[in-house]
Amino acid sequence: MKYNVFFFKLFIHLAALLPLVNAYYLAFTDQLGADPVEAIIHFTGIGAFNLLLLSLVITPISKRFKISLLVKVRRLVGLYSFTYALLHLTNFLVFEVQFDWLLFLNEIIDRPYITIGMAGLLILLTLAITSISALKKRMGKNWQKLHNWVYLAVIFVGIHFYWSVKSDIIEPSIYLFISITLLALRFEKFKKRIKKS
C-alpha cells in the first residue's frame, strides 16, 4: 500500500511536471506555435482547470468504487492545479502585459472575465495555504467548511473561461456543465450540512 501511494504520487508529479517543462521549453525557444505567449496562457489555464476538476472527481469516484488510494493523492492534484493557475497569472503579467503594472491592474479591475478569474485564484491560494497539515489540524471542522469553497472557485473559473472566448462557446459550455454536475453530485452532502447547522 505504501509503495502504491509512493508510485502513484510519483506518477502524478511526472504527469504534471513533464508537460509543463516541455511546454515552457518550447515556448522559450519559440517552438510553441506562432504566438508562444497566447499558447502558454491557454496551456496553463486549461491545465489548471483540468487538474481542478480532476481533484474534485476523486472523492465521488473513490467513494463509489471504494478506492482509498485515490483520496491520498487529492491534495497533490489540488496543489498542482494551484501551481498551474499561479503560472497562468504569471504568464499574463510577465509575457502578456510585460510588467505594465498599470495595464495589469486596470485589466483586473475593468475586465469582468479577469476579475472573476482573480477571485477564483484567490480562493485557490487560500485553499493551497491551508492544505498544510499543521494548519488543517488546527482548523478542525472549519477546514472542511473553508475547503467547500472550492466549488465556488470552479464555477468562477468556468465563467472566466466562458467570458474569455470570442464566439466559440461550446468548449467552455462543456466545462461549465461538468463543473455544475460535480457540484450537483455533492449536493446531498451540502444539504445535510445545512440541516445540521
Added chain:
Amino acid sequence: MLIKSPAKSSLKEHQVTDESVYLQRRQLVKKMGFIGAGTLIASAIPSVVHGKGLDFFSSEPTQTFQRYPLNFTANSTNNAQVLTPEAKVTSHNNFYEFGTNKSDPVNNAQSFNVNPWKLTISGECDKPYTLDLDALTKSFVLEERIYRLRCVEAWSMVIPWVGFELATLLKKAQPNSRAKYVAFETLYDPEQMPGQASRRLGGGVDYPYVEGLRIDEAMNPLALMSVGLYGKTLPAQNGAPIRLVVPWKYGFKSIKSIVAIKFVEHPPASTWNILAPSEYGFYANVNPNVDHPRWSQASERRITSGGLFARNRIDTLPFNGYGGEVAEMYRDLDLRKNF
C-alpha cells in the same frame, strides 16, 4: 495610383528580416530531437492533463496546398519594421471556416480546392464582370505592399502582401451614383470548410462570412486586394485565392477567400457586427482610445520571432499608423460612437 514616393506611414531604413535567423534556429532545435522527445512525453501522459495541448507538441504542419511564384513590382519604399516570419504568418490564422484555434486553418485547409474559382463584381454598376482563378493574378499589375496587420485581439504582424488596389478592380465595373457602399462575401462551401459544416468547429458564426466598406474607404489607395504573400500565391489558410487587406482596420475586416463583391446603396452587414454589435462596429478602425469591452486596445504584441521573452508589447497607433492616408475620411465622424 501606385505609391512611388514614400508615404508618411512607411519608413525608409533598411528592412530587416529575421526570417532566416528564425528558420536556422528552428532547424537546429529540430535536429536535436527535442520536438520528437516532446511528442513522446506528451503521448505518454493522459491528455486530460494538458487538454488541447497535444497539438502544441507536434512538429510544424506540412503545407501541401500548392502555391505559385508571382510576378510583381517589389516594394520600393523599404519598411523599417521587422517582418513576421512566413512560417508564423501561415500558421497563426483566424479563419473560423477552418476552425477556431489559431493553428486549425493551417491544419485543416491544405486540401482546399480553389480551382475553379469565380469572383463576381456586381450591383450598382454599369459593367458588372466576373474573374476566374487565372484572371485574379493576370488582370491587374501586381505589386508588393508591406503592411502592418492589427488583429482585434491585440496582436499584430508585418506582412509582405502581393496584390493590386481594390480601387482598380472596382473602377473597372463603373459604379453608378447609388453605389455608396461595397459588400464582400466569402465562399460558402461546407464540404470544403469544416467550420461551415459544424457550429462547434465554426465558432457559432452564421456563414457565409460577409464584410463591407464605405465606397470612399474601398477606393482609398491603401485598400488592397491580395492574391499572394512572401512572393507566392496565398496559402489556403490566409484566404486563397483572393482576399481583402485594409491595414488601418482590425483584421476581421480583411475578408478572405472572396467570391462576391457588390456595390450597394445601404450599409451592408458584417459578420462580427451581427455576432456581437457591442464589441465589433461596422468601421472597426484601429483605435487605441476605444477599448474592446473585454480588453484594452491601447497596446499590442507584435509577433515576429523570439520566444516568451520577446519584449514585443508596443503602443497601438490610431488607424494602425496609417492616419496620414486615411484619417481625412473620418473627419466628421465621432469615432467613439462609430467604433
